[in-house]
Amino acid sequence: MTTIDTTLGEHTSAAPAQLREHLMELVEQRLREFLRAECDRRSRAHSRAADLVGSIADLVAAGGKRIRPAFCISGYLAAGGDPDDHRVLPAAGALELLHASALIHDDIMDAARRRRGAPTVHERHSATHRLRGWRGEDRRYGEGVAVLAGDLALVYADQFMATAPPLVDALWAELRTELIVGQFVDVHVAAAAELPVDLDLARWIAVAKSGRYTIHRPLEVGAAIAGRPELGAAFEAYGAAIGEAFQLRDDLMDAFGDGQVTGKPDGLDVEQHKMTLLLGLAMRRDLGIRDLVSSGEARAGRLRTRLRETGVRGDVERHIDRLVDEGCRAIAQAPLAAGWREELTEMAHLVAYRDR
Amino acid sequence: MTTIDTTLGEHTSAAPAQLREHLMELVEQRLREFLRAECDRRSRAHSRAADLVGSIADLVAAGGKRIRPAFCISGYLAAGGDPDDHRVLPAAGALELLHASALIHDDIMDAARRRRGAPTVHERHSATHRLRGWRGEDRRYGEGVAVLAGDLALVYADQFMATAPPLVDALWAELRTELIVGQFVDVHVAAAAELPVDLDLARWIAVAKSGRYTIHRPLEVGAAIAGRPELGAAFEAYGAAIGEAFQLRDDLMDAFGDGQVTGKPDGLDVEQHKMTLLLGLAMRRDLGIRDLVSSGEARAGRLRTRLRETGVRGDVERHIDRLVDEGCRAIAQAPLAAGWREELTEMAHLVAYRDR
Numbered sequence: 185m186t187t188i189d190t191t192l193g194e195h196t197s198a199a200p201a202q203l204r205e206h207l208m209e210l211v212e213q214r215l216r217e218f219l220r221a222e223c224d225r226r227s228r229a230h231s232r233a234a235d236l237v238g239s240i241a242d243l244v245a246a247g248g249k250r251i252r253p254a255f256c257i258s259g260y261l262a263a264g265g266d267p268d269d270h271r272v273l274p275a276a277g278a279l280e281l282l283h284a285s286a287l288i289h290d291d292i293m294d295a296a297r298r299r300r301g302a303p304t305v306h307e308r309h310s311a312t313h314r315l316r317g318w319r320g321e322d323r324r325y326g327e328g329v330a331v332l333a334g335d336l337a338l339v340y341a342d343q344f345m346a347t348a349p350p351l352v353d354a355l356w357a358e359l360r361t362e363l364i365v366g367q368f369v370d371v372h373v374a375a376a377a378e379l380p381v382d383l384d385l386a387r388w389i390a391v392a393k394s395g396r397y398t399i400h401r402p403l404e405v406g407a408a409i410a411g412r413p414e415l416g417a418a419f420e421a422y423g424a425a426i427g428e429a430f431q432l433r434d435d436l437m438d439a440f441g442d443g444q445v446t447g448k449p450d451g452l453d454v455e456q457h458k459m460t461l462l463l464g465l466a467m468r469r470d471l472g473i474r475d476l477v478s479s480g481e482a483r484a485g486r487l488r489t490r491l492r493e494t495g496v497r498g499d500v501e502r503h504i505d506r507l508v509d510e511g512c513r514a515i516a517q518a519p520l521a522a523g524w525r526e527e528l529t530e531m532a533h534l535v536a537y538r539d540r
Numbered sequence: 541m542t543t544i545d546t547t548l549g550e551h552t553s554a555a556p557a558q559l560r561e562h563l564m565e566l567v568e569q570r571l572r573e574f575l576r577a578e579c580d581r582r583s584r585a586h587s588r589a590a591d592l593v594g595s596i597a598d599l600v601a602a603g604g605k606r607i608r609p610a611f612c613i614s615g616y617l618a619a620g621g622d623p624d625d626h627r628v629l630p631a632a633g634a635l636e637l638l639h640a641s642a643l644i645h646d647d648i649m650d651a652a653r654r655r656r657g658a659p660t661v662h663e664r665h666s667a668t669h670r671l672r673g674w675r676g677e678d679r680r681y682g683e684g685v686a687v688l689a690g691d692l693a694l695v696y697a698d699q700f701m702a703t704a705p706p707l708v709d710a711l712w713a714e715l716r717t718e719l720i721v722g723q724f725v726d727v728h729v730a731a732a733a734e735l736p737v738d739l740d741l742a743r744w745i746a747v748a749k750s751g752r753y754t755i756h757r758p759l760e761v762g763a764a765i766a767g768r769p770e771l772g773a774a775f776e777a778y779g780a781a782i783g784e785a786f787q788l789r790d791d792l793m794d795a796f797g798d799g800q801v802t803g804k805p806d807g808l809d810v811e812q813h814k815m816t817l818l819l820g821l822a823m824r825r826d827l828g829i830r831d832l833v834s835s836g837e838a839r840a841g842r843l844r845t846r847l848r849e850t851g852v853r854g855d856v857e858r859h860i861d862r863l864v865d866e867g868c869r870a871i872a873q874a875p876l877a878a879g880w881r882e883e884l885t886e887m888a889h890l891v892a893y894r895d896r
Contacts (some may be wrong), residue, residue, distance in 0.1 A: 223688055226717070226721050229568050229748070230721070230748075233724065235724075236720075285691075289688070289691065295680065316732065318731040319731050320731050320812070320813075325727070326588075328648065331645050332645070335641075336717065336720045338691060339694070342713075357695065361582070361692065361695055364692045365589050365692070366591075368589065368591075369588055371681070371684050372685075375674040376672070376675075408580040420827045457676075465645070
């Protein structure tokens with residue numbers, strides 16, 4: 185087992201990114217140790233239980249960008265939180281476990297086959313069922329196990345957050361409910377194709393599903409743990425803009441990306457008629473796309489071709505530039521700890537211009 | 541809106557059942573008001589959100605036996621908890637919301653069509669999808685919405701429990717994890733038909749999935765909130781026996797019951813090869829049943845007929861009698877508040893000999 189020095193010593197002179205990376209390593213360690221201990225403990229109760237806990241452990245170990253814990257810890261440190269006081273670690277771990285839960289369940293709804301460069305949880309368990317010739321339907325079994333794995337990750341997330349200060353409770357409840365309701369509206373709109381589908385609706389879904397939960401709320405949780413809830417307004421403005429940029433980059437990768445690099449299948453959102461921000465912007469630019477989407481007759485291939493032809497990509501890149509600028513201006517006057525305005529500006533760029 | 545008097549006044553002389561019923565009404569009121577407020581609030585964010593929150597509200601409003609809140613409040617009052625101190629109410633509400641979450645998700649895994657006399661959540665949303673001719677697959681849509689409804693109920697459960705005293709945190713985490721892991725082993729064993737399938741395994745599943753979470757843990761949570769965690773051992777012995785009796789009654793209703801009365805489809809467990817306690821006992825009594833099950837060739841119809849012929853029903857009834865006796869003896873010497881030994885004895889009988 186790797187032992188990590190849990191104090192930084194001369195941290196007051198350490199650079200913001202270095203402080204965050206140090207705390208992020210501790211979060212990784214806690215996640216790893218918790219999931220290993222749970223796997224051992226549940227396996228003692230029943231040998232097969234490891235298959236369930238292991239699905240969560242594998243997904244977490246497979247990587248991912250850890251954006252939510254990184255913003256949570258950044259919110260804490262930017263608010264002047266003491267890096268030697270580890271109260272922020274469980275909250276950061278909880279956000280990653282919540283994300284694991286959301287990914288496992290969303291992948292069922294999207295019938296996604298791969299995640300983080302490996303088969304999705306439901307896909308893997310369905311494959312085991314087929315391979316061994318078990319009873320019943322392979323799809324029902326695999327998806328059932330994935331429902332339970334996502335449930336368990338949600339309970340683990342909560343178990344982590346339970347040790348955070350009580351003032352975080354309301355934020356934590358709100359963050360989870362927003363995420364679930366946002367995902368429902370996303371799934372519903374994609375299926376029902378109800379009018380009006382427009383940029384406002386696309387923006388609402390992007391904010392509810394991803395914007396708040398990825399950047400704004402994690403920053404807010406961190407600031408609250410540091411005892412500085414008054415930073416919420418600046419973090420909300422920053423998070424709204426950078427969250428939208430984050431989501432637009434996601435949409436670009438989905439529509440035009442390379443699955444070998446992103447680790448996700450290409451074109452899934454377009455194929456599944458998801459009302460993405462990208463589509464909202466394209467509809468505003470190109471009435472033909474609006475007609476294709478509104479008529480409910482948009483074939484994925486035709487829509488993707490039209491999206492390529494219509495030049496929306498350049499449009500969206502310029503919009504991302506404006507959002508990054510707007511987000512960074514939102515924290516320009518905020519009373520943050522030394523170096524954190526620059527660090528959050530850097531993070532905004534990393535998030536908005538990432539390639540996976 | 542019905543206004544309920546929130547104090548009992550002369551409660552010191554009130555009978556145990558009356559005290560519990562009073563607090564149970566308050567729990568119902570809190571659940572109703574919370575779900576109504578959430579429905580309103582989420583609908584303001586997006587008009588369709590009510591479809592999701594409403595699915596939970598409908599299931600909770602449709603009734604159910606409320607066994608878990610009843611045992612939680614009983615544990616609290618039996619431990620001498622003050623009926624005018626309402627700290628136990630959120631915990632009791634949390635247990636009912638957790639149960640709603642488990643039902644919604646289990647019904648997906650079992651492909652169950654009806655619950656509490658109405659279509660299951662996934663069934664209802666799949667039907668809407670078909671009726672309106674929406675895009676994509678009706679099953680994926682309905683099951684996806686039910687996954688989200690169950691997730692949201694789990695978050696709501698947690699939001700209720702967050703206001704309970706911190707000493708309940710560990711119990712709450714354990715209770716939820718046991719439930720999910722138990723459900724996984726149940727689904728896994730039914731599909732994989734791995735040997736050995738025997739009474740011990742059936743008992744393990746019944747205890748993990750239902751016994752602990754239905755009676756033992758709710759009593760323990762109630763006692764902990766009353767500040768009497770030392771009652772845990774007596775409640776564990778009582779809960780283990782009465783929980784097994786509860787589960788056996790469930791199995792009997794499934795195998796031999798009348799769906800018109802129970803509100804559930806008959807024979808679902810038998811059809812889905814669930815390793816129930818009933819089957820465990822039948823296998824021990826009748827080697828033919830063991831062969832049918834072990835060979836993995838047990839057809840539902842054949843197995844049900846054999847179960848009827850083999851006279852296991854009378855066997856199980858006698859076993860239930862012994863369990864009720866054993867459970868009641870476990871609390872005979874426990875230092876409970878006046879009248880509560882008798883009340884818990886009465887509850888044991890109600891649970892073990894219920895008809896739905």
